[in-house]
Amino acid sequence: MKRLFKQVYHLVHTHGWLADWVYQLARPGKRLASRWRKWQALRHPVTPEALYPVRQLTGLHGLIIGVTNICNARCVFCAYPRAVDAKELKGGVMSFAIFKKVVDEWRALGGDNIDLTHTVGDPLIDPGLIEKINYGFKTAGMKKITFITNGILLNRNDNYRKLIDAGVSEIYISTSGVDREDYEKTYGVQHYDEMLSGVHNLLRYNRERGEPTFIAIRFRNGKAPSQIIAAKEFQEKIRPFFSARVRCNFTVDFDNWGGLIRQEELTGRMRLRTIDNDTNIPCGGLFSFMVRFDGSVRLCGCRFKRSDMDDMVVGNIKDRSLLEISQSPEAWKIIEGFYVGKRPETCLDCTLYSPVNAQFVRGRAQRINGHLTGTTAPVSGDVFQ
Ligand code: SF4
Numbered sequence: 001m002k003r004l005f006k007q008v009y010h011l012v013h014t015h016g017w018l019a020d021w022v023y024q025l026a027r028p029g030k031r032l033a034s035r036w037r038k039w040q041a042l043r044h045p046v047t048p049e050a051l052y053p054v055r056q057l058t059g060l061h062g063l064i065i066g067v068t069n070i071c072n073a074r075c076v077f078c079a080y081p082r083a084v085d086a087k088e089l090k091g092g093v094m095s096f097a098i099f100k101k102v103v104d105e106w107r108a109l110g111g112d113n114i115d116l117t118h119t120v121g122d123p124l125i126d127p128g129l130i131e132k133i134n135y136g137f138k139t140a141g142m143k144k145i146t147f148i149t150n151g152i153l154l155n156r157n158d159n160y161r162k163l164i165d166a167g168v169s170e171i172y173i174s175t176s177g178v179d180r181e182d183y184e185k186t187y188g189v190q191h192y193d194e195m196l197s198g199v200h201n202l203l204r205y206n207r208e209r210g211e212p213t214f215i216a217i218r219f220r221n222g223k224a225p226s227q228i229i230a231a232k233e234f235q236e237k238i239r240p241f242f243s244a245r246v247r248c249n250f251t252v253d254f255d256n257w258g259g260l261i262r263q264e265e266l267t268g269r270m271r272l273r274t275i276d277n278d279t280n281i282p283c284g285g286l287f288s289f290m291v292r293f294d295g296s297v298r299l300c301g302c303r304f305k306r307s308d309m310d311d312m313v314v315g316n317i318k319d320r321s322l323l324e325i326s327q328s329p330e331a332w333k334i335i336e337g338f339y340v341g342k343r344p345e346t347c348l349d350c351t352l353y354s355p356v357n358a359q360f361v362r363g364r365a366q367r368i369n370g371h372l373t374g375t376t377a378p379v380s381g382d383v384f385q
């Protein structure tokens with residue numbers, strides 16, 4: 001079944017007409033899925049009493065350790081250039097000491113899987129990235145380390161080789177497509193050649209080493225998938241490397257970063273997702289924690305509106321442990337606030353809102369109970385009240 005899925009996936013992403021067709025259908029499909037989730041959430045609403053015991057972070061959940069919130073691109077679909085221009089975002093790079101503290105704590109909680117992507121920022125900006133990856137794998141015992149990059153710095157200092165040699169588990173490349181003009185319009189910078197050459201070198205070197213790293217190119221495309229697939233650069237520099245561990249995908253629709261991005265700011269065929277968040281049930285995104293470069297811990301690692309030091313920050317790793325922060329009254333106040341229509345600024349007009357449902361609670365409870373007892377225990381009755 002897995003093999004068949006991979007074959008179909010490959011077929012879709014290498015045949016332009018098929019990709020156009022599938023991605024066109026994907027938009028209404030996503031809308032339907034979102035309505036289905038909402039219906040499920042409203043059918044048996046999760047109560048605050050049911051949610052409270054499963055709010056905490058355990059090693060069996062994911063953790064984002066954002067190594068830097070500085071970026072070298074200015075994407076039209078991202079809050080980063082707006083926050084920088086408005087001087088609302090204070091950029092920085094995580095010190096090794098903070099990284100070590102977070103990873104060690106995470107390991108002690110049973111965590112062995114980290115994502116190094118800040119809400120905004122490119123991990124390759126961090127000059128100590130390889131040292132951190134090496135520490136994560138070799139000393140802290142991480143089994144999986146992943147991140148997203150725009151690929152601009154892959155060639156610098158032979159980063160593409162160092163990342164593969166360091167054993168990064170998964171690398172996701174975010175780029176616009178294989179057309180210089182479109183790239184410059186969408187990514188707001190003139191680094192097309194470096195990006196394309198870096199991605200090509202990464203794919204080539206990964207192939208030479210036996211594909212130790214899973215790589216996915218995520219096209220943030222303003223052009224139709226068929227136009228990208230037909231492009232010479234795609235055919236010559238990207239497609240030959242597709243395999244079970246190397247693939248690409250296209251973007252169905254774009255998020256608005258808490259209402260910050262407007263449709264008219266996007267390029268070509270890019271479309272914003274519609275807002276559907278009129279439900280007073282907490283969003284599942286609140287349960288994904290992100291450690292900012294300075295040790296601040298934020299609920300929801302994937303979005304902010306004006307700054308990453310906003311009302312989603314619930315503590316700092318320098319003052320309290322990760323576990324304490326996840327169980328803190330500050331974190332619970334934000335989650336509980338949803339029940340009475342009180343949301344952080346970023347959540348107010350967010351198109352990524354996804355209300356929690358009984359299945360979400362059940363999954364977390366199983367993982368928490370299994371983690372605490374060393375088994376995958378059945379769900380405790382008091383979770384469903
Ligand atoms: S989307 Fe990524 S690459 Fe583009 S500006 Fe934002 S953080 Fe930078």
Ligand code: SF4
Nearest residue numbers: 283285300347350352
């Ligand atoms: S509503 Fe949006 S910003 Fe808020 S937690 Fe959910 S995904 Fe994150």
